[in-house]
Each structure stands twice: as C-alpha cells, then as structure tokens.
Amino acid sequence: MPVLRWGIASAGLISSDFAAAIRQYPSSENEIVCIAARSLKSAEAFAQKFNIAKAYGSYKEIAEDESVDVVYIGGIISTHAELMEMMMNAKKHVVCEKPFCMNSKQLRNVIAVAKKNDVFLMEAFWTRFFPVMSDFRKELNALGEIKVVTVNFGIDRVDVERMRTRELGGGATMDIGCYPTMFANFIFGSEKPEKIVASSQLLDTGVDQMTTVALHYSNGRMFNITLSINCKTDNTLRVFGQKGSLVLPGFFHPIELIAPEKTYKYDLPKSQYEMSFERSEGLGYEVKCVRDCILKGQRECPTMPWKDSIWIMEILDEVRRQIGVHFDADDTESSAL
Amino acid sequence: MPVLRWGIASAGLISSDFAAAIRQYPSSENEIVCIAARSLKSAEAFAQKFNIAKAYGSYKEIAEDESVDVVYIGGIISTHAELMEMMMNAKKHVVCEKPFCMNSKQLRNVIAVAKKNDVFLMEAFWTRFFPVMSDFRKELNALGEIKVVTVNFGIDRVDVERMRTRELGGGATMDIGCYPTMFANFIFGSEKPEKIVASSQLLDTGVDQMTTVALHYSNGRMFNITLSINCKTDNTLRVFGQKGSLVLPGFFHPIELIAPEKTYKYDLPKSQYEMSFERSEGLGYEVKCVRDCILKGQRECPTMPWKDSIWIMEILDEVRRQIGVHFDADDTESSAL
Numbered sequence: 001m002p003v004l005r006w007g008i009a010s011a012g013l014i015s016s017d018f019a020a021a022i023r024q025y026p027s028s029e030n031e032i033v034c035i036a037a038r039s040l041k042s043a044e045a046f047a048q049k050f051n052i053a054k055a056y057g058s059y060k061e062i063a064e065d066e067s068v069d070v071v072y073i074g075g076i077i078s079t080h081a082e083l084m085e086m087m088m089n090a091k092k093h094v095v096c097e098k099p100f101c102m103n104s105k106q107l108r109n110v111i112a113v114a115k116k117n118d119v120f121l122m123e124a125f126w127t128r129f130f131p132v133m134s135d136f137r138k139e140l141n142a143l144g145e146i147k148v149v150t151v152n153f154g155i156d157r158v159d160v161e162r163m164r165t166r167e168l169g170g171g172a173t174m175d176i177g178c179y180p181t182m183f184a185n186f187i188f189g190s191e192k193p194e195k196i197v198a199s200s201q202l203l204d205t206g207v208d209q210m211t212t213v214a215l216h217y218s219n220g221r222m223f224n225i226t227l228s229i230n231c232k233t234d235n236t237l238r239v240f241g242q243k244g245s246l247v248l249p250g251f252f253h254p255i256e257l258i259a260p261e262k263t264y265k266y267d268l269p270k271s272q273y274e275m276s277f278e279r280s281e282g283l284g285y286e287v288k289c290v291r292d293c294i295l296k297g298q299r300e301c302p303t304m305p306w307k308d309s310i311w312i313m314e315i316l317d318e319v320r321r322q323i324g325v326h327f328d329a330d331d332t333e334s335s336a337l
Numbered sequence: 338m339p340v341l342r343w344g345i346a347s348a349g350l351i352s353s354d355f356a357a358a359i360r361q362y363p364s365s366e367n368e369i370v371c372i373a374a375r376s377l378k379s380a381e382a383f384a385q386k387f388n389i390a391k392a393y394g395s396y397k398e399i400a401e402d403e404s405v406d407v408v409y410i411g412g413i414i415s416t417h418a419e420l421m422e423m424m425m426n427a428k429k430h431v432v433c434e435k436p437f438c439m440n441s442k443q444l445r446n447v448i449a450v451a452k453k454n455d456v457f458l459m460e461a462f463w464t465r466f467f468p469v470m471s472d473f474r475k476e477l478n479a480l481g482e483i484k485v486v487t488v489n490f491g492i493d494r495v496d497v498e499r500m501r502t503r504e505l506g507g508g509a510t511m512d513i514g515c516y517p518t519m520f521a522n523f524i525f526g527s528e529k530p531e532k533i534v535a536s537s538q539l540l541d542t543g544v545d546q547m548t549t550v551a552l553h554y555s556n557g558r559m560f561n562i563t564l565s566i567n568c569k570t571d572n573t574l575r576v577f578g579q580k581g582s583l584v585l586p587g588f589f590h591p592i593e594l595i596a597p598e599k600t601y602k603y604d605l606p607k608s609q610y611e612m613s614f615e616r617s618e619g620l621g622y623e624v625k626c627v628r629d630c631i632l633k634g635q636r637e638c639p640t641m642p643w644k645d646s647i648w649i650m651e652i653l654d655e656v657r658r659q660i661g662v663h664f665d666a667d668d669t670e671s672s673a674l
Contacts, residue, residue, distance in 0.1 A: 148489070154484075197536035214536045238570070
C-alpha cells in the first residue's frame, strides 16, 4: 500500500491533535510532509513537535509542494473556502474541519471546484467515523419510529475571541451547532424538516451565545437542539422511539451508547502525544477512512458525502437567518469558478 | 385539631388517587364526606370503593352540602372554572387540578371569586409539595448562576379522547406543558422571559401533539421545553449552572435528585389503595399542606400562590397563541362577578 502524504494547513490546537492522530499509523501508510501557518514561527514550532521536515509561513507553499497528496485544513471557519479552493486548484485532495464554510453558497462553490479538479473533498466530521456509529444505527433501526430527539451541547467558552467574533464565523450555531445538525441528518436522513424554528440570544458582537433549534418533521417527529457557549451542559443526545430510547453521552465524540438492552463501550485509539481536546485520539478513525477513500480513487467519502454537508449547511443558514447572525460572506455573489 | 371535611368533584382516575391520598390520614384529620360526578352511577361506585357516605349525581349537590369544608376538583380542564366558581360562591374552599383554567383571563376571574367569598383556593400542583423540592432549592442555590435548563415531558397518549379534543382543553401544552412551565417559575421565579418562542405540530383536531418552548431570560439564560403526547421520553429536568448541574428524573413527581456531590432519594407515603397513576401516593404531601393552610385561615398556599399560577397560565396562553391552539374560552369576555 502506498504512503499517503499529508500537508497540514494551520498550526492550531485541532491541527495538532489531527497530526497526532495521523501518527497513530506507520509513516509507510500516512506521512506528514509539511505544515504551514500564517506565522512561520508557529509552523516551525509545530514541525519541531511532530518532527515534520518542512515548515512554511504561507499556505500557498503547501499548494506548491509537489510532495503533498492531501491537505488537512484546521483553521478558522472564515478561511476555509479560500484555502480549500487554493489546495484543490493545485490538485490536492482536501479534508477540511467542520463547519465546512460560512454558508451553503460557499460550500456549493467549493464542491464545484472539487469536481472541476477531480480531487477528494470531505468535511472533517470525525464523529461519523467513531465505531459506536454503526451500533447506533443498528439500535436506531430497532426502536420503531423515532419520534423525539433531544440534544444539548454547551461549552463555557464565551470569552474566547474566535467564538465571539462574527468575522471569524463565531457563535454557538456555527461552532457547535453543526454537530447536533449532523445528527439530525444521520438519524432522519436527507428528509427536510417541515418547519425549522430557531431562537437565540446574541452577544453584542452579533453572534449567538445560546440558541435553540426545533426541527419539526412530518408525522409528529421532532429533533430539538439546545446550544450554549456560556455554560457546560451534559452534551448528551437522547433518542426516543416507539419501542424505547437510546442515550449517547458526549455525543460529538461518543465512546458509549446506552441502548434498551445493552450498554456499548469502546476504547479510543492510543496516542503517543498529549491531546489538546478531550478524546481527540478518535480523529484517528477519520484519518484511516480518508486514506482508504483516496487509495480507492473516491472523490467523496460515503460516510460523509457532500450532500450531507450541504444539508447541514443549509440548516445552519436558515438558523442564522432566523436568529439574525449575518456574515459578510452571505452578501457575496457566487465566485466565478 | 378539627377534622377537614372534603367533597370530591368528579369520579375520574385522578380523583380516585386523590381520595386514596386523603385516606393516608386519620378521619379525625381529613374526612371525605361526599363524591359527585355527572353520572350518579360513577359517583356511587366511587363512594363504595372509598366507603364515602354520600354520592351525588350533580356537582351542585356538593355546593349545597353544608358538611363540606373544601372541594377537590379533578375533572376535565374545560370544566374547572365553572366548578370552582360554583363551589366558592357556596363558601367552600377549593383545590383544583392543574392546569387551573383554559386561560389566564378565566383564572383571574376565578381568583376574584375566591377573594369575594374569602375562601382558600389553590392549583393542585402536587409536585411542589414533594420533599425533594426543598433540597432541590438548596442545591440550585449552590450552582452559581443557572444558565441552561432542559426538560422533556413525553407520554404516549395521543389516542386518548380527552387529550385529542380541543373543546376539553386537550393537547400537549395544556395537559403536560404546565409542569415544565411550573418549574421555570420555580427556578427563575416571577421574572418574565425576555422572549418566548414556541413551535409545534398540531393534530387535525386543532391541539398540539408535540411542542417545543424556549424561554429566553436575560443574561444568556434559557429554559427549554420539549413536549410530546405521541412518545414516552425520559421526563427528566436538567439544570446547568456555572458550578455544576442537577438532574431531576421523573421531574413531575420526583423522588430522586442527582446533585453534584450527592444523590438524594425519598420514600413515598404508603397507601392502602392501588393507584391509577405512578407515584400518586405523593398526592398525600399536597393534602397535608392544604389542611395546614385552611386550619391557619390562609386563603393562598405560600408554596403554590396565585401569582405563580397566573404566571404559568400566561406562559401557556402565549405558547398557545404562537402555535395556534385556540379555545372558545379565549373569545369570551370576562364574566361578571
């Protein structure tokens, strides 16, 4: 099996955890060939930590590096679209952190760029690759009709600059709302809700600190989301069906599933590095899938296909429209391809 | 201590459980002197079950019975206001099942009738009298600022005629929504939410089968309610504060409280009768408090005062307005007193 050669774009905490996850695999399978950040100094520190040969002070240098097969983009949301297009136009495959873009219009452009360049593109929804998810699907199917899903996601990070800043794609809906929305897509599929009702309290910076979203589906089914960036909650997803219920604690990086007749538990992959975020070792599942897809010549990952990313982004668009979180990118005309 | 003499209005399941709860006390303290129902036959069967001396085939006979001190009203919501007024105008004290009335306009009238007749009046919010509630208050106060509360209440009773019928005050908001709303009042007090956002799916009968309510309070605090009458949920209230969280399973009749450093558990009172509803033995707490209030000459119960009932009913009014559940009683002018 040939080696997959990774470039890492941005030297932030999540990139560091992702690099550590790549290192769960032998360098004969996955190798990190370069790291780039806006600051060369940050890139060099990152390169030193992970013993990466090349550190760049601009993202353009990754695009120009012929040894790179696939680029992992871990930076701030507002930079995603431009970086993805840059890399794909240089014929690199791309894995980009969630949420993919600032809005679905941007995302459709990005997907068009992937098609034009015939490269692999995937939103880095690591949750979907956790082993619990196949048992979750199996247990879902045993519950009869799913009627009610509740999920709360609360973190105490309202003072983090990036989270507060509209220009960077901050706020609860964008930063954490994408996770519950991904689960609505996973549980109810691509069916559109009959009605979406969102309400929020905004910070004076124009982004939301707390938001609720009700997705009303046909036949008396609903998916209710509670988001907060000013308070930690139990971050648990609860599914209620006609024949019983499922509980998924720590739903965005789940290693436990409480089903009617069984509690499933999973071990995380081991890492030689200390992680910045809880359970980031689980990024390794995603790394494996990306490699498998690219080696097979796939352009989309069946586990996290483009249509699901678009579905999620369209819900987030509508939530932001209702609560009044507006990005400059929402006013931009579609870019020429 | 003198005996408190009860009349029971309506012979339904909740009245039966309430009568059983009265019987937790010696007849020298609480005695049931009569039972009335629209059907004399039902009243007689009830009287026989509980060995009650007098069975009436009309509610008016309770009002005319001079041996009655206090009337428990357990019937259908749409009948509450008229029955309460009838009993209070006959100088009886009144305890009436929740929700008190069809809307807050009716409720204000009923309270005026209580004042005019100088009698005791209380909404039968049994939950407030459970012993867990004082520990819940204590633990709430230790959580720092409460930021997020989530509560779901789901039952599988959409096929019950009363639940489906608009004319009887059916639907999720009225039948079960009053409980979470009572907790919003208990936790955040009489402060009005800055914003109330409700959304729903209605049955073809014009009442709601599932509803979500977001109560947005100042300073980034919120109380989120999920209601369903087509699916059982875990019926748990979860409070997230800056210093930790509280979990109240079976929140509408709680006998357990999971606090940061301690799990509280409580025994229910014993009953010689089999109950129709789970944990109805807990109605005995309420019976005791009613007796104490009346013996002290109180007209309101400090644990469930009129202002709290009005607060709750006004929230339910607004929720119904937003989701489009309209009662004929909403169009009626204030009745003359």
